[in-house]
Amino acid sequence: KNQVEQSPQSLIILEGKNCTLQCNYTVSPFSNLRWYKQDTGRGPVSLTIMTFSENTKSNRRYTATLDADTKQSSLHITASQLSDSASYICVVSFESGPYGGSQGNLIFGKGTKLSVKP
């Protein structure tokens, strides 16, 4: 069964500290993996999109890693800020499916809720 599992479910850190969020998936055949940030009451916003051949991708203070062999990804946040408080959602897409690569082949994780405290 295609699944995306994220850990931890929630996390509280102090401002300025680093943290790492985990994503394990069993989606096959793999196409790409995305990390989204969702502020409370807002829609998700894309942070990174990684394909099979990409091991690391950075976006400002966010660094995503992908190990396609172990089917694991992580999102590392450096020097956290209060504005980083949000849910971070890992999304994995099929390489192909009954709809030939449509967005209907996206599998969403439940997200990690991050709270950054002053």
Add this chain to the structure above:
Amino acid sequence: EAGVAQSPRYKIIEKRQSVAFWCNPISGHATLYWYQQILGQGPKLLIQFQNNGVVDDSQLPKDRFSAERLKGVDSTLKIQPAKLEDSAVYLCASSHGGLGELFFGEGSRLTVL
């Protein structure tokens, strides 16, 4: 570039009533999606349109939910009659198509009493 627009942002109704949500995607995006996000969970795809045609509606509860995308631009999602378990945020998203980047709207939060 204007983002995905949704309205209303909030709606409170009683069970068995009806409700409609509207979405205007990013200009030029052929693909439009409606997702349902229940509190504490990731979004679940309800329906996907390519221009004005339905690509995937396999998870849409068709006995009470309906959606249309007239002229391949704006879209409306309707629930009739609403149930308590329909309380959720309804997210609209659009993309150029295929497996490109997905852009989400701010969502419409529905509370069914």
